[in-house]
Every structure is written in structure tokens, then in C-alpha cells.
Amino acid sequence: MIDRRGFCKKALLIAGGLAIPISALEIFDPKNLLAEKDDQGKVRWAFLVDTYNCVGCGFCVKACKVENEVPLDANVTRTWVERYILTRAGVPYIDSPKGARDGFTGKKISLGEEGVIEIRDEDISKAFFVPKLCNQCDNPPCVQVCPVGATYQTADGVVLVDRDWCIGCGYCIMGCPYGVRFFHPVYHVAEKCNFCYHRITKEMKSACVDACPFGARRIGNLRDPNDPVTKIIMSERVAVLKEEYGTKPQVFYLGLSREVR
């Protein structure tokens, strides 16, 4: 017969044993430790956006949607272009009708449900376009929150979504500070820009990079010091979006302005 003391001892032992996660034992694998400390990969993809060159034609958005089979008429897109208009009074107007799939073809600014507004040319203090896409963060919060391991980072830094494994819980969509994730209207799983992983792994460039006539979008390998994109990122004044979140974004912007969020 078990006495009270014995029962308490055994219960504590079992509870303590259950509290040790199996992953705690894995930390002591030196191979994993080394891989986490300084991964020796030869490729780390990074993106460079030159906002001075962007004219808001939207060819990148159209090419992206066709290349990656995101329905053209669905109001979701892996990449989009935002227009920023600042009036002389200091009021910012930001719009991106249909993600700029058809480009910016007029002066009317979409205010969503409040209709449109047109700013007179002489009232504009500055106006420019900012393309947005997945930042392929070094610390991707979207990957941390996935409960099933359906979204992950490859050795070359690209964050991918496993369509067969995604359960559609949407945590990653809420977790991304940049709002780049959405549900794919056909597959009903999380979807996002993956730098056209099928192209960059075939020595091609991302579809949006090829589609851009103005060189506003460029992709390169950060681990190659002779890569022209890497040279610009290392030597010019580049900025990233929402640096304060600590996500270490790998999409670098030339000519970013205070108003850009």
C-alpha cells in the first residue's frame, strides 16, 4: 500500500519528468548549435527597392499574380505598390487600388469607402511610389507562430509555406507586422511572396524584377560580395521597414521617407 509521502514523491517525480521537453535535450547537439550560431550557407537572398525609380506602372504586380497563380481579380496580392501624396499642409494620402495591378493611371486618390479625392498639383509637396513585398525577415515572426511547421525558412533565407501542411489557422497572417500574408483564394492556405523561389533557384530573377522596366526592383545574394545588389546595400544609405520590431527584414529600400509605414 502506497503512503501519502510516497505518493507525493512519485507524483512530483512524474510531473518533473514531464516538464522536461524533448527539445531541451536537443540543444546539446553541437551540429545544431553551430548551424544556429553561424550558418555557412553560400546564398542569402535579399531584395533592393529603389523608390526613386518606381513610376507606379504596376507591371510587377501583374507579373507576380500571373507567375504565382494568384487570381487577377481577387483582391489579394503577394506584392503591391503604394502611392504616397503629401500635401503642403502636411497631410499624407496613401492608396493602392487593387494593389496597383493596373498601375496608377490618374490623379484621383482612393480613400476606400469614403470614395476618391483629387489633390491639385500645386498643393502636392511630394509624391512617390513604394513597392511592398515579403521582407523574408531573418527573425520571421510568422514562422514562430505556426503551430504545425507549415511555414519555415530555408537555408538561403526565404520563408516558404507548405500548402499540404498548412491548416489555415491564420496565426501567421496576424503575426506578420508588414501585412504581406493572406489566404490563397483557391487553395485556402496561407500565401505570401517567396521571391519566386522556383525562379531564383534556377538562376533566374523574380518575376517582378524581370517585369520592372525601371530597375526599381532588384534581387541579389548577400553572401556574394561581388553581387551588384549586395554592393549597393553595403555602401549606400538603405533603410528597412519597421526596424523597431526586430524582425531583421531583408528587403532594403533606397529613398524611404518618414511617412512610409
Next chain:
Amino acid sequence: MKSHVWRPLYIVLGIIGLLLIGQLFLVPDDFGVWERGYMYGWHRKGNEADWKAFKVKYRTAAYCKDCHEDKYNDLRQSPHAAIMCENCHGPGLTHPEDPPTLTIERRRELCIRCHSRLPYQASGRGAIRGINPATHYPEAECVMCHYPHNPKREAKR
């Protein structure tokens, strides 16, 4: 000790055993912790190959050049040189097998992506020659007067 004390324990152990057996069948062999560690690299390795096998649609000008050298050279010597063929002609896919003919975008909507005049000096758009689509021959297609492969020349048709 009496068996009714141990019975719930056996049931719990049985359930754990069933879960482990189920996991053995349901989780693929290549599911595990890969290069980026437990936090970022916990995934099914085979999915990387799935994405790499995704079909390429846009083949870039290098693919068009061999058969359409005349058009390619026209374009290269024009102010439109930077525009990729497939931006207007649609994705090449495996043309000419599939599709045999591409769907060419000839509408005004294509041209005014850049040539609708927007005086935004902080971006490259301000430097592009443009028109007001509402007043510049609103009924006509651009290609009736302008040759898209080289806008410096007259329209061909």
C-alpha cells in the same frame, strides 16, 4: 495495490501509445528540424523541392530573341528598350507550343500605366512624357498612331 488505482494509468499509457503509432504513419519521414534550427527550420524538407518545381511562366526577352530577332532589335534601339516583351505580350510559357499565339495587350490601359501624366517629381514618374487619358483622343487606341516597339517611329498599320 488494487487494480482500480492502476487502471487509469494503463488507459493513459495506451492513449499515448496510440498517438505515437498514429504519428509514425501520419508524419512524413522528412519532417524535422533543418538548417535554420528548431524555431525557423521545423518543416517538411520535401516542400522545398515542391516549390522549386513550380512552373515558370515569364521566360524573359532572352527566350523571345531567337525567333523574333527583328522585333527584339527594334525594341533594343528605342526609348522602350527597358520594357520586357512579356509585359505587353503576356507570359511566354512554352510558346509557340503552348499557347501557339500569345494574347497581346493593345488597349490604352496598358500604355497609360506609365504615360498618364502624373507630375510627381519625387519619383521617376514626373520625368516620363505623358498625356491626360481623358482628353488625348479618348476614343482611339494608342497603337493607331504610335508604334510601340519604337515610339520614335510612325505607326506601322
